[in-house]
Amino acid sequence: MAILADCHMHSHHSGDSDASMESMIESAINAGLETISFTEHQDFDYPKSPEGETEFCDENSFMLNADSYLYELLSMREKYKGKIRIEFGLEVGLQQSCVKKNLIFCKDHEYDFIIASLHVVGGKDPYYKSFFEGRSEKEALTEYFKEYYENIKKFHNFDVLGHLDYLVRYFPSGNHEYNYSEYGDIIDEIFKHLIENEKGIEINTKAMSKGMKEFHPCMAALKRYRELGGEIVTVGSDAHKPENIADHFDKVPDVLKEAGFKYYCIYENRLPEYHKL
Numbered sequence: 001m002a003i004l005a006d007c008h009m010h011s012h013h014s015g016d017s018d019a020s021m022e023s024m025i026e027s028a029i030n031a032g033l034e035t036i037s038f039t040e041h042q043d044f045d046y047p048k049s050p051e052g053e054t055e056f057c058d059e060n061s062f063m064l065n066a067d068s069y070l071y072e073l074l075s076m077r078e079k080y081k082g083k084i085r086i087e088f089g090l091e092v093g094l095q096q097s098c099v100k101k102n103l104i105f106c107k108d109h110e111y112d113f114i115i116a117s118l119h120v121v122g123g124k125d126p127y128y129k130s131f132f133e134g135r136s137e138k139e140a141l142t143e144y145f146k147e148y149y150e151n152i153k154k155f156h157n158f159d160v161l162g163h164l165d166y167l168v169r170y171f172p173s174g175n176h177e178y179n180y181s182e183y184g185d186i187i188d189e190i191f192k193h194l195i196e197n198e199k200g201i202e203i204n205t206k207a208m209s210k211g212m213k214e215f216h217p218c219m220a221a222l223k224r225y226r227e228l229g230g231e232i233v234t235v236g237s238d239a240h241k242p243e244n245i246a247d248h249f250d251k252v253p254d255v256l257k258e259a260g261f262k263y264y265c266i267y268e269n270r271l272p273e274y275h276k277l
């Protein structure tokens with residue numbers, strides 16, 4: 001079966017997208033999708049861009065106006081009733097410094113779906129090369145996974161962990177593969193914690209749109225999560241533009257089946273629905 005839901009996408013309500021909700025929805029309908037989840041960014045304490053960078057960001061860049069987001073989403077739901085199901089989702093940026101703020105923010109609205117993602121490590125965004133200064137890619141990736149683990153032990157109000165190994169996207173060497181076994185212990189801790197707490201992971205297909213050979217997370221991680229008993233996996237393109245919706249979704253069923261999954265999930269009212277692959 002084809003994947004009929006894109007559960008990770010952004011619109012102009014996120015600081016790094018200019019897309020109208022309407023253009024995203026139209027594109028999803030054209031792609032044959034039955035369900036989409038908008039998952040707009042909320043990142044508290046986002047760091048100021050390093051000196052010399054052309055794009056400027058600061059602590060306000062990824063602050064979501066959840067009320068206007070919900071207001072527009074509800075009008076879109078009305079407009080596209082019977083054509084596509086539109087879920088009210090959130091991608092919340094994890095940082096140990098803002099656990100409390102995130103908890104309050106997430107409780108403030110009745111989201112259908114919450115993805116927890118790590119975009120900032122030690123006060124720095126790996127999107128910028130300066131993140132890697134003074135350390136190897138291996139050290140950076142180890143810190144990244146450890147930071148994920150520390151955060152999910154403190155912050156619980158989410159459904160799936162976003163793009164688990166996305167740091168590799170920014171490796172300065174341009175090599176985006178990593179030896180999974182070198183990080184197996186810490187990733188096991190993450191997976192065990194998620195499974196015990198009935199939370200899932202996502203397949204984020206944006207990696208392939210960036211020219212990488214595998215999705216986030218890689219096949220070795222998907223297999224291990226399944227082996228440990230993990231069953232919840234959502235599928236998302238992480239599109240910030242209409243043309244990227246459902247990117248590479250044709251490859252997802254085979255990848256998931258190879259990893260041992262029989263279902264993918266869609267969240268509504270914070271509960272997973274299981275759909276056959």
Ligand SMILES: [Zn+2]
Nearest residue numbers: 091117162163
């Ligand atoms: Zn993200």
Ligand SMILES: [Zn+2]
Nearest residue numbers: 008010091238
């Ligand atoms: Zn995203």
